[in-house]
Amino acid sequence: MDSNNHYDAIVVGAGPAGLTAGIYLSRARLKTLIINEGTVGGQLILTHEIANYPGVESISGYQLANIMKKQATSFGCEIRSNINIRDLGLTNELKTITLSDGNIYTADSVILTPGGRSRTLGVTGEDNFKGRGISYCATCDGDFFTNKEIVVVGGGNSALEEAVSLTKYASKVTIVHQFDHFQAFEHAVQDARVNTRIKFIMDSTITSFHGNENLEYVDIRNLKTGRVSRFKTDGVFIFIGYIPNTEFLKGRIDLNKWGEIVVKSDMSTNIEGVFAAGDSITKRFRQVTTAVGDGTVAALAASNYLHELKIKQKQLITA
Amino acid sequence: MLYTNLKHLESAADHQKAIIENENVMVICGRMGPMCIPVYGIAEELEKDYSHVKFYDMEFDNPESHVIRNLPEVKGFMGIPFTIYYKNGKVIKATSSIQTRDQVKTILDKEFAAAVTA
Numbered sequence: 188m189d190s191n192n193h194y195d196a197i198v199v200g201a202g203p204a205g206l207t208a209g210i211y212l213s214r215a216r217l218k219t220l221i222i223n224e225g226t227v228g229g230q231l232i233l234t235h236e237i238a239n240y241p242g243v244e245s246i247s248g249y250q251l252a253n254i255m256k257k258q259a260t261s262f263g264c265e266i267r268s269n270i271n272i273r274d275l276g277l278t279n280e281l282k283t284i285t286l287s288d289g290n291i292y293t294a295d296s297v298i299l300t301p302g303g304r305s306r307t308l309g310v311t312g313e314d315n316f317k318g319r320g321i322s323y324c325a326t327c328d329g330d331f332f333t334n335k336e337i338v339v340v341g342g343g344n345s346a347l348e349e350a351v352s353l354t355k356y357a358s359k360v361t362i363v364h365q366f367d368h369f370q371a372f373e374h375a376v377q378d379a380r381v382n383t384r385i386k387f388i389m390d391s392t393i394t395s396f397h398g399n400e401n402l403e404y405v406d407i408r409n410l411k412t413g414r415v416s417r418f419k420t421d422g423v424f425i426f427i428g429y430i431p432n433t434e435f436l437k438g439r440i441d442l443n444k445w446g447e448i449v450v451k452s453d454m455s456t457n458i459e460g461v462f463a464a465g466d467s468i469t470k471r472f473r474q475v476t477t478a479v480g481d482g483t484v485a486a487l488a489a490s491n492y493l494h495e496l497k498i499k500q501k502q503l504i505t506a
Numbered sequence: 507m508l509y510t511n512l513k514h515l516e517s518a519a520d521h522q523k524a525i526i527e528n529e530n531v532m533v534i535c536g537r538m539g540p541m542c543i544p545v546y547g548i549a550e551e552l553e554k555d556y557s558h559v560k561f562y563d564m565e566f567d568n569p570e571s572h573v574i575r576n577l578p579e580v581k582g583f584m585g586i587p588f589t590i591y592y593k594n595g596k597v598i599k600a601t602s603s604i605q606t607r608d609q610v611k612t613i614l615d616k617e618f619a620a621a622v623t624a
Binding site for chain 2: 225226227228232233247249250253268269317318319320321322323324326327328331332400401422
């Protein structure tokens with residue numbers, strides 16, 4: 188074991204839950220490393236304005252994440268971001284994490300806060316036309332589609348609200364949804380239904396994207412009849428929910444059927460010394476405030492575990 | 507106003523000065539939105555490992571950013587940020603919308619020669 192690469196706790200993920208855990212652990216003078224596969228802040232940085240974070244009247248997610256990062260590092264927490272995890276061993280008392288650059292880190296406890304990400308369709312052509320007709324953000328890219336005909340994929344609140352907002356730009360918005368009903372709140376459904384620029388294709392999904400330099404048309408399959416039809420469009424906006432970033436944990440820790448990490452009330456998992464917090468755990472409400480709360484509980488529980496572990500190890504030495 | 511830790515290009519003159527005075531330049535032209543912020547974050551983190559490259563951002567809605575929005579290389583782009591890579595003042599690569607760290611590193615290593623292991 189390389190003592191330079193050994194930590195009391197390693198936190199996997201640097202969203203609000205992970206950064207909070209980092210603040211609490213490092214402030215408790217526990218040697219802490221946060222490893223993050225993306226940009227520090229997680230989905231928090233994607234939020235334009237946060238107006239319901241207690242104690243802060245209004246702030247951008249980017250700024251709030253930067254403050255959290257600064258707080259964590261000011262207490263001595265180390266952060267490695269934009270790096271991939273190649274392998275991890277959680278079951279032994281000594282936890283190991285191998286990164287894509289070959290570095291191996293060990294820890295006495297691990298807190299998993301990998302968060303979630305926007306779901307993609309994962310069909311042919313989706314990667315090729317990203318930024319050339321396919322978008323996942325109406326406020327970012329809506330104005331590129333002024334007076335154009337576009338498609339919105341999805342049936343939740345985001346899809347319907349963004350479809351309505353996109354009618355400020357697009358001459359026609361066609362919502363493609365896989366079910367015969369919407370999951371969105373009724374007011375969002377009504378706002379979309381009364382909007383004369385919005386049309387609906389239900390029980391259907393996009394199976395492929397086509398074009399030359401830019402997106403020109405999509406293939407849409409009717410899920411009831413199986414019929415595939417070609418649909419001309421200038422753009423497609425995809426809002427089909429979020430998925431937890433837990434693929435790398437499959438088979439290593441208890442996940443539920445949606446891939447969320449199963450935790451107890453103290454954020455402990457089924458593996459001793461491994462805790463989890465934030466958007467990737469089993470819970471109903473996903474907010475910055477709930478992530479911060481989970482991260483606090485996970486850090487305090489991990490601190491307690493580390494304290495007991497040290498007593499146990501000391502007893503073994505003196506015995 | 508872009509709330510990033512990158513150096514900001516506020517005007518077409520700033521932009522011209524940056525690409526003329528520096529051999530290797532990356533400019534991210536975007537807004538404070540979900541497709542752009544990850545790219546700023548990646549650039550901020552790569553900045554220390556790519557000392558031979560100058561990293562800048564420029565606000566997409568600043569009228570002065572016409573120097574990027576009107577480039578022939580971005581014709582057909584329909585997603586921000588527009589990320590432009592310049593060598594000796596000439597555009598050598600341009601990408602549209604969000605990019606991963608690996609995608610950015612691949613371009614930096616290929617176009618700006620000196621590969622650096624981060």
